[in-house]
Amino acid sequence: MFFQRLYHDGLAQASYLVGCQKTGEGLIIDPHRDSTVYLNAAKAAGLRISAITETHIHADFVSGSRELAQITGAKLYLSAAGPAAWQYAFASSSPNVQLINDGASWMVGNLKIEVLHTPGHTPEHVIFLLTDTPVSDQPMGIFTGDVLFVGDVGRPDLLEKAAGVQGASQAAAKDLFTSLQRIKQLPDFLQVWPGHGSGSACGKALGAVPQSTLGYEKQVNWAFKQQNEADFVAAVLDGQPSPPPYFAAMKRINRDGPEPRPQSLPALSLADIKLANRLVIDLRSANDFAQASIPGALSLSSGAMLNRWAGWFVSVESTLILIGTEAEAKTAQTELSMIGIDQIEGFITPDVLAEWCKTNPSQSYQRLPAASLVDQLDQAFVLDVRTPEEYANGHGTNAVNIPLNELPKRMAEIPNDQPLIVHCQAGGRSPIAMSLLKPHFSQPMLELSDGWNGWYELQQEHHI
Template identity: 50%
Template structure:
């Protein structure tokens, strides 16, 4: 048997290729949209990818199952659990098989057994894997998707918070409790291969270790220590981070299907500063992908700043308007990687781009913003010369904040600009200074010209001022 682990750091997403080397057949579990890595492995190991397994309708990335069906003729193994609202659509023309709890199917000498594990979503399933190539007659491990992670479990509130399905959070928590009771009955030696790691918004305390075992999670996973439903529900629902706005889009596209990547429009280069300024004047979105420090020292007025790093997919999903064309100011060598990330979260519309370094050099009038120290910020606040805007998550704000700070989570900032006071300098603050830099660019682009970024954020404020 062959088992390969693939991890997309931009989405904290794990996928797996499982193959029978006797028959040369393989499947991909919870595939990412960019299937190049699977193609390369298949060629290297002389495998034919015959299947794509999905543990549920994902909310945080576009599934690559349909790409694999198109490229390899792979059969899609999809959940037939859950109610009518959570059934896959537009799959009649696809090679597929709907599966339910207790179903089994074989790929060469490999046997996959379906286990319905609702809680994160109603249709969620896990796949138990038995390798019958030798003498084994019991499962060696399970692909849990967003059911059980290392040190955490899938959040049940996404349907309500992201997809707008009211009243589903508590019901999902109840389902999760029942699923975990069933999980506890599995043998301790069983390996657990989840679909996400640390940094994913699909849980609140995911570990950074790629895999675990049932026995280890029974001992140390907080969610498996509860024997009483109400206490479990409360703990599971409390403190969950705000789900990125794009999650609702992902739920929809993974349910109904998206265009193949090969059919999407190709990025078009914008060479003129005047053309770019005209786009900004028309209210179109232009995003500069440089590091915040470089952007703050000089940028084209009206542009937003989302640095291209591991958090790019998350903040792009919050901030980018999926209904409008998108213009990127980017290092051309990074363009393909950037576009792949955008496609992974369903940004499939028209994309324009310019060489950011060249464009900045050619632009005569650049804007900038100031980053100030905690000491300077306190002086201005104490003198009554500044207001504070805290753009962190609600849980961070509740744990401690600058006295008198207004709180608007950065992902919702564009829709709540009318709540921001304009009578004084606005000091924008997060935990470390990274999110507040993005927020400052949003504010400056929307006319809040007297905005400054708190360098080092609330963490430095507490450390330096001993508050």
């Protein structure tokens, strides 16, 4: 048997490739939208992708199952469970789709895949038991999707909070309790392969360890320690963070069937640049962005955090222009497509931006370390855009905490009549905050480039 976990850092999401090396057949579980990842992995392993499946209709990324099935000709296995409003709408018109219910099974070469319906995170959610039949008639592990994670369980409130199904959270939490009780009856020796890791918004406190065993989770996972349904429901719904706005669109896109992702991405000349009704995303470094950019541009440096923050501040309906090198722009196009942001008109290279800035008003601000701002920290409105948990662990005496994801809705709390200093933990999120704030405030604005870390070290050095 071949087994490979394929992890996407930006989504904190795990897909899996399992295959029968004797027959050369392979199965992909929960693929994201970049099909090349799976095609390359299967090729390297000497496998042909013959089957594709997913645990549920995802809310945090665009599924790649449909497109990958079209490319490979593989059979697509999708859950038939759940209410009519949340079943796969494209399944009936797709000849290579097989709907699966609780108790169903199929073979991938000599590997047996068994289906367990486990509602709670979503109504149609299923998990998969994997048995390597030449070795044993007992399953070796379970792909738990978004029902069971390492140290946590999936959130049951997304249909209500993200998709607007009023009153769904309580019923889903009860279903989740029942599903976990069913999973609890499975053998302790089963390996647990979850669909997400630390940083995902599909749970409250997911562990960073890539896999676990069911026996270990029974011992340490808080959810398995809850014996009473009412206590579990209260605990699992308490403190669930607000989901990013793009989650609502993901549920609809994945239910109805996503289209193939766009491939073209033209470089824009000066004459091609049209800013009306376009959102500009600047992919360059924070220092480059601070020195000069197009007014109103959103600073989202290309990297693992790109789509995590784009999901908060960029609508899937937006028409985008990117600023960056061709390599940065193409990487960003792939990453943004993961969360359904497809309407990218083109990209502006740094050289073209420099030419544009010669004849147009550009946006700039100061980005300085804490040591350079020590005399100003007590004379300005200090905005801390970290999470409440980070703020509680240490903060400046006069710093006001507005988490980055809440900033657009809470700008009225920021005065416009005194200097403004913005910081996060280490300088990664504050450029995003500056790009959100700059178009709305006229007073001098400064960014703490080394964040709270630099400020704290300064306090320790000078005993202040």
